[in-house]
Amino acid sequence: MAEPQLWPFGGAGNVYWQLEWLTDVLQASAGLAHHRQLRDHPRVRVGFDGLATGGDRRWLENLLERNGGRSWRVPLPGVGFVLAAPLPVGAGSAPGATAGTFIRTGAQAALVSDDPRTAEAVGVGDVLPAGVVLSAPTISPHGAGTRVLPVFAGRLGGAPVIARFTGDAAPWRVEFDLEDPLPITADAGAALYRNWPVLELPVDWSTDPDWQPQRELQGVDYGTAKPVVSDLLGQSRPVIRRHCTAANGAEVMQLLGLLWALAGRAMPVWVHTQAQDLVLSGSAGATATTVDVQWAGLGIGPRPPGRRDLRIALQDGSVLYRRVTAVSSPNAGAERLALDAALGVPVSPADVRQISWMALCTQSADVVRINWWRHDVAEVALSFQAVPHEH
Known part of the structure; x- marks a missing residue:
């Protein structure tokens, strides 16, 4: 089976995560309350938007037409890091601070810039404090400022509405429901x-x-x-x-x-x-x-x-x-x-x-x-x- 399609359009504009837990609350009419957690992990919906014109707009609509109901590889907006230097074709690593980025050894990351046609999914061979070692060389060049984002499986939360701003330009907004839990450790602090x-x-x-x-x-x-x-x-x-x-x-x-x-x-x-x-x-x-x-x-x-x-x-x-x-x-x-x-x-x-x-x-x-x-x-x-x- 072919790998799910990578979403190549970078998150911009209003970028958000919506976290949904489920708690059973039992409360007497005039007494104490009992709270019971029903989900080990929250359901996570991520949303972001952008503006596509010309060939990018046509490609966006073709991707949605062909792959809308299937699972996607979603570059998670909000975390990751920005390339500290350009990457040539065949690069074996991506430099940048990796602390708190959710990029994991053995998983995938995505190189995403303002040009969706240069977006590339890469395997992560190792995660170091100052960069990511790739499991295979890059196939496209990537400029400084390109975002390196962790990739998670997700499905569209609903069919996006593509507005006709002009005949060849369209603002878009997508929401993805992630299928994998995020690697976050619960920590309420020391106090x-x-x-x-x-x-x-x-x-x-x-x-x-x-x-x-x-x-x-x-x-x-x-x-x-x-x-x-x-x-x-x-x-x-x-x-x-x-x-x-x-x-x-x-x-x-x-x-x-x-x-x-x-x-x-x-x-x-x-x-x-x-x-x-x-x-x-x-x-x-x-x-x-x-x-x-x-x-x-x-x-x-x-x-x-x-x-x-x-x-x-x-x-x-x-x-x-x-x-x-x-x-x-x-x-x-x-x-x-x-x-x-x-x-x-x-x-x-x-x-x-x-x-x-x-x-x-x-x-x-x-x-x-x-x-x-x-x-x-x-x-x-x-x-x-x-x-x-x-x-």
Whole structure:
């Protein structure tokens, strides 16, 4: 059987991956939730677009007509690397930084440029830090700037619509559903608090993060009397949204490792509000189990679960995680927080960069979209919702 057709048109324009996990969530009407991961790997859909003119446009349409319903060899946009130098015909290696590219020994890679007729699939004999050793010489020349991308099997997610921009130019968009799992290792990071990981991914402030104290409200309205509304949990389940941008290969791998660890809604993670929720009003020693903060109304009424766990970020880059066990008011302008453990280091107001509340959350949905600005810059919008849990 002949090898599947290589998709020769490089990803451009709006390049994205859509990751789809599947989580079984069992939640009592007013109690704890159980999250069970049903897929070992997410389903991955990749999309990208371009503009084809002249012979390239005719070739694009012929390829789709002939091969549309079959499996393709898909050069995966978003990762890979760019050739550091031109490759002549018969080259036995491709130079470039290979860390985090998903290019694997024994698999295939593709050399893709702006000219689809020069696209070439090559076997990978070995992957070195500074380049890829090919299992056979190249059959075409490739200029500097050509992208070297890992190849995965995939099928079109649907028949693309080819618009007639002119009689001989056509913008196109394709989506491929990958048939192979991506070689990504789940890694939620080293920070742990109360046996669960803590989200310490930097926030992209080009889009404001937000916090919403959502509640499980159920209403009954027969139209003839006052509506009845029940608060099923009796507490809020805050939703925290933020954008994150990975700006180099190492950050991209950190972001992907986190997404694979969270597995959609499957795994909880501590998420802080990204806000200056409390302001330290006095110094505390290393053995202190209480801290004084400026008055914030914590001692008025019962304290909800979302106001029990603190992230204390210090100016030197270190972070402390502590649970608040009680609140008292030493004077009208301050509140005293009792902590579950000593601080471990002396802390003054000048030492503190931010004190934020944390909530144990899962992602709000099993579907996550990653937008790629280039092969080592990726952006994702994350949405988390607090989960009821025992204290």
